[in-house]
């Protein structure tokens with residue numbers, strides 16, 4: 310790194326370690342410092358700042374990988390930090406590994422491909438970017454069709470459950486698409502396929518369904534939705550497709566529930582997104598979107614550029630992108646293989662069941678998640694007379710846990726839950742500790758005088 314000359318007498322040039330350098334010259338939070346710092350000062354200062362962060366392993370609510378990857382993978386990641394993934398001429402091997410990931414994931418999702426046929430897909434920053442791209446492809450396809458048929462093409466909509474992730478709302482707002490939500494009700498926290506299909510009209514660009522709801526990890530019934538929508542399409546001639554948001558479930562269902570039909574085995578499923586940084590077991594910053602066939606991605610969305618050498622096609626929201634996470638995803642796919650992924654998600658599921666049983670044993674919670682879905686345990690208090698889920702969330706922080714409480718979407722917004730996402734680094738021992746710590750919190754809360762107002766704050 311080129312560093313400007315440091316002021317005479319500054320500590321920056323002597324290379325010595327200055328453990329308290331940051332204390333002597335407190336840095337402005339608003340303005341870049343005039344002087345350079347030594348590398349030790351910069352490192353120490355930031356290390357001190359970061360101590361205020363929580364412990365990622367104890368962040369029980371996060372879907373994102375918090376386990377450290379293997380040393381060998383970290384080594385590959387460090388080696389590729391300076392490679393821009395978009396420079397495929399400069400880094401053809403990285404580009405090839407990205408293509409291999411797409412091919413492997415497409416086959417995991419049962420895309421109808423010949424043995425050595427390349428799949429259609431894109432590596433993204435996460436599921437949010439993947440969903441933007443999939444949504445754009447549906448919108449453009451629908452618009453092209455309506456234009457060709459001289460039909461109005463200015464009011465596209467997506468039908469989905471009220472439990473969609475916020476990134477769908479961003480997509481709708483950024484790209485002018487209406488979201489038609491199927492409302493939930495207490496005890497039923499995923500899309501009702503019958504109601505969803507009733508809401509489909511000639512302007513519906515796709516029905517978006519979720520394999521692993523953010524709120525409680527539950528899988529939606531994609532097969533039932535597919536069958537109902539096929540019937541409606543046959544009657545109306547509309548050809549409304551399905552997108553599966555498998556941000557969490559894409560790397561769980563193929564290993565835990567291989568018989569479950571949720572993917573390209575169903576004819577109306579035209580695209581699927583998955584987060585590599587959730588149950589794909591890669592550090593944050595990687596997702597994938599896969600299309601059923603090449604024809605499901607409109608060609609007019611693909612841009613070509615030649616300023617990095619050869620003519621290259623691109624369909625992403627960003628241009629430049631780091632290579633490390635792509636390489637890390639490839640590492641996990643070949644290092645774990647089908648067997649390894651199955652072992653890890655089976656272990657997550659086992660630990661989720663340990664946690665669920667422990668919570669049930671306390672006798673104070675209603676479980677809002679399902680056993681045959683993501684390894685997620687969502688739970689609500691049965692009795693709200695003295696305190697609520699938000700109080701439990703706040704108090705359990707005293708034991709180091711970050712356990713989010715939140716309300717369900719409409720029309721179940723009066724229900725609050727606490728959510729634990731059981732990840733690779735959430736061991737059986739941690740599950741037992743969490744149950745013990747929650748029990749302690751309940752005992753402490755029981756001793757407090759009743760609050761003036763009850764219910765969820």
Ligand SMILES: Cc1ncc(COP(=O)(O)O)c(C=O)c1O
Nearest residue numbers: 372435436437474523554556584
């Ligand atoms: C169902 C669902 N879709 C999309 C997303 C967004 O994923 P990402 O964080 O990879 O952008 C999430 C995140 O948790 C999710 O649960």
